[in-house]
Amino acid sequence: MQLEGISNAELDMLTTIVFERACGVNRLAGDAALFATxxxxxxxxxxxxxxxxxxxxxxxxxxxxWMRSGHLPxxxxxxxxxxVPSQRESERIVYDAEFRTSLLDTAxxxxxxxxxxxxxxxxxxxxxxxxxxxxxxxxxxxxxxxNELAKHRRMxxxxxxxxxxALRQESDRPRQDHHVxxxxxxxxxxVILQQYLSELSPRDRxxxxxxxxxxxxxEIAEIYGERSVRAVEHRWSTLTKSVDWIGRLAxxx
Numbered sequence: 001m002q003l004e005g006i007s008n009a010e011l012d013m014l015t016t017i018v019f020e021r022a023c024g025v026n027r028l029a030g031d032a033a034l035f036a037t038x039x040x041x042x043x044x045x046x047x048x049x050x051x052x053x054x055x056x057x058x059x060x061x062x063x064x065x066w067m068r069s070g071h072l073p074x075x076x077x078x079x080x081x082x083x084v085p086s087q088r089e090s091e092r093i094v095y096d097a098e099f100r101t102s103l104l105d106t107a108x109x110x111x112x113x114x115x116x117x118x119x120x121x122x123x124x125x126x127x128x129x130x131x132x133x134x135x136x137x138x139x140x141x142x143x144x145x146x147n148e149l150a151k152h153r154r155m156x157x158x159x160x161x162x163x164x165x166a167l168r169q170e171s172d173r174p175r176q177d178h179h180v181x182x183x184x185x186x187x188x189x190x191v192i193l194q195q196y197l198s199e200l201s202p203r204d205r206x207x208x209x210x211x212x213x214x215x216x217x218x219e220i221a222e223i224y225g226e227r228s229v230r231a232v233e234h235r236w237s238t239l240t241k242s243v244d245w246i247g248r249l250a251x252x253x
Contacts, residue, residue, distance in 0.1 A: 028127045031127060032127035034051070042120070055137055056112065058137075059137060060104060063108070063141055070094050072090065072093060076146065081143055081146050083146045089149055089152075103149070104145075106148055107141055107145040108144070111137060111140040114140060152225070155223075155224065158223055158225075197209060203224075204239060206223075207226075207232060207239070208246060211236060217232040236250075
């Protein structure tokens with residue numbers, strides 16, 4: 001039976017809260033003892049390794065369930081995370097498995113890094129804060145997801161601006177300098193390229209599309225949010241060696 005007006009995800013969260021309050025001091029005291037042990041070892045070594053692995057597995061399980069079920073925006077609101085996903089972002093998280101996994105993995109690792117850094121400098125979890133270690137970490141993960149979504153929005157905005165700038169630059173060039181080609185052949189080439197691109201992962205598709213349109217490695221890294229120019233260079237080199245048609249495309253650069 002489900003309480004009227006409360007989603008399954010909200011009910012799970014409330015059940016967890018009730019359970020933790022029922023455990024009361026015992027649960028928090030256990031977490032405090034564990035945290036003290038981890039702190040003594042500098043959040044390193046075997047104890048930290050086991051705890052870290054368990055924390056990652058727990059967070060991924062909880063967040064993946066919220067993402068797949070479409071309850072992530074509700075969890076943002078319940079935990080007062082400042083930026084709730086848009087309708088478009090929420091739908092992409094539910095239906096785009098690769099985007100969801102990338103978002104989830106990056107957010108959890110960022111939250112884990114922050115958890116350890118803050119624990120070491122004394123500004124992290126505290127037993128008298130009222131939240132258990134797992135609840136504290138899940139909320140941190142939600143904030144990390146919010147940050148990742150904000151990065152994606154900025155990346156999309158950069159791509160949009162770069163595209164507009166390229167179109168503006170092309171339109172400003174003298175008419176005789178514009179590339180002249182057989183429109184029918186150009187259309188055929190684009191269709192074929194799009195067909196090939198559809199078989200690639202989103203990341204590889206962005207890199208190859210950027211290369212096919214004459215963008216530099218630096219421009220591709222900026223537009224598509226790659227970690228570095230070197231990362232683009234390495235991936236492009238791998239693609240040209242492992243995928244025949246991309247190798248032929250590279251020969252035309």
